[in-house]
Amino acid sequence: MIEITNLTKRFTGNRGGTVHALSEVDLTIADNEFVTVLGPSGCGKTTLLRALAGLTGWDEGDILVDGEPVRSPGPERAMVFQNFALLPWASVLDNVAFGLELRGEARGRRHATARELIGLVGLDGFEDRLPGELSGGMQQRVGLARALAVQPRVLLMDEPFGALDEQTRRILQQELLTIWERRRLTVVFITHSIEEAVLLGDRVVLMSPRPGRIAETVPVDIPRPRSFDLHGLGRTEEFTTLTTHLWERLRSMHPDTHPDTHPDRAGARR
Secondary structure (H helix, E strand, O other), X not given: OEEEEEEEEEEEOOOOOEEEEEEEEEEEEOOOXXXXXXXXXXXXXXXXXXXXXXXXXXOEEEEEEOOEEOOOOOOOEEEEOOOOOOOOOOOHHHHHOHHHHHOOOOHHHHHHHHHHHXXXXXXXXXXXXXXXXXXXXXXXXXXXXXHHHOOOOEEEEEOOOOOOOHHHHHHHHHHHHHHHHHHOOEEEEEOOOHHHHHHHOOEEEEEOOOOEOEEEEEEOOOOOOOHHHHHHHHHOHHHHHHHHHXXXXXXXXXXHHOHHHOHHHHHHHO
């Protein structure tokens, strides 16, 4: 279980002022739950995920994973980045095995694990290729396999499909759900896509504009498993209701949608 309590993060901006990235964030995530996090640009989604990964500190509050405080990166958590973050000089096999190598696992064992996961993400036959020889979607499959190789209990995903074309994105969404349905990790998945948040998540956590707070937590009551017809769900009434609600909430957060701050509307009232 992940428990985030009163999490507050401030940092110094480019002009020297204090920027409040997160303010009093409270969130509990159950074991094996798939939670998607959605919010306006700059609301602190990535900051929240990096804090959970132990990659950045914070000013107030606590993060516990299975009752243990997060102070730094740990073996129970693995992260998948939007920009792939692969070693350009290393083969697919060595990239997937990299975390196991850092742990001191023997070469034969780590390569056996890496080969199994390369097969799981559909990259059989590409073990000896370098990242530069792969498409963006294939590189992200390598990143996912590398994260899974260390057998994490928590998988942290920072807009992993954001840079991909729509067709590749849809395929990887489906494959991610297939893997999750088999392995049942706890997943925290950052996205800018309302549709993606609903298609993948058990709950959608909606964050407010900076300073980031939890504005609403929306349960996704769409039956699982979903991987067999993921995008058929986009035509259901439940999906439409949820995405419409989330869009209205996000739209209401934009300053131009408030009558008091829109110059045309303000002038009309005068």
